[in-house]
Amino acid sequence: DTGVSQNPRHKITKRGQNVTFRCDPISEHNRLYWYRQTLGQGPEFLTYFQNEAQLEKSRLLSDRFSAERPKGSFSTLEIQRTEQGDSAMYLCASSLAGRRGYGYTFGSGTRLTVV
């Protein structure tokens, strides 16, 4: 297991287009998190899954954003009708429930640029 994998690493899209990002967590991790990070800021929580259930969504996650985690394995984050304000680094992290003392493992992120 090589850690948390995110694809693509970079995405440039035109305003109004839809984009989808993928995250493959560490296989035994049942918790998966999506964060968004803009330049010079810390990561901001977007949403969280335990297995396949989406248990919490931030108010930052407008109705243009949707996330799924079918079968509790990989996860996808889709942004519809992208806007320039969506330009950011999208980070995925995973952890194992019951191991609260071990922190998250982050992927390298997907950098989205909306032009």
Added chain:
Amino acid sequence: SQQGEEDPQALSIQEGENATMNCSYKTSINNLQWYRQNSGRGLVHLILIRSNEREKHSGRLRVTLDTSKKSSSLLITASRAADTASYFCATDADGGATNKLIFGTGTLLAVQP
């Protein structure tokens, strides 16, 4: 919204010197964690301190926690050029079922060779 604020926002030191970063947060916590982020990359977990601990060490890292002041500090001793990165504190809120982490604004550390 971000839970924590870090101070200073940016820090420049010479190799071999110590670097100290501070973090303040707002609510009760279960634990506080520090992460490092190299430019354009994901975050790497450095160290975790629980709410009932006051100090923790890991290699060249020393973390303190003062829950009465809702603050923490990260000390990196004998810094190296490779320590150049952004450092973030993150809090795991007490009683939260998700152990969702809320991150601070970060300190950008530059270690000059």
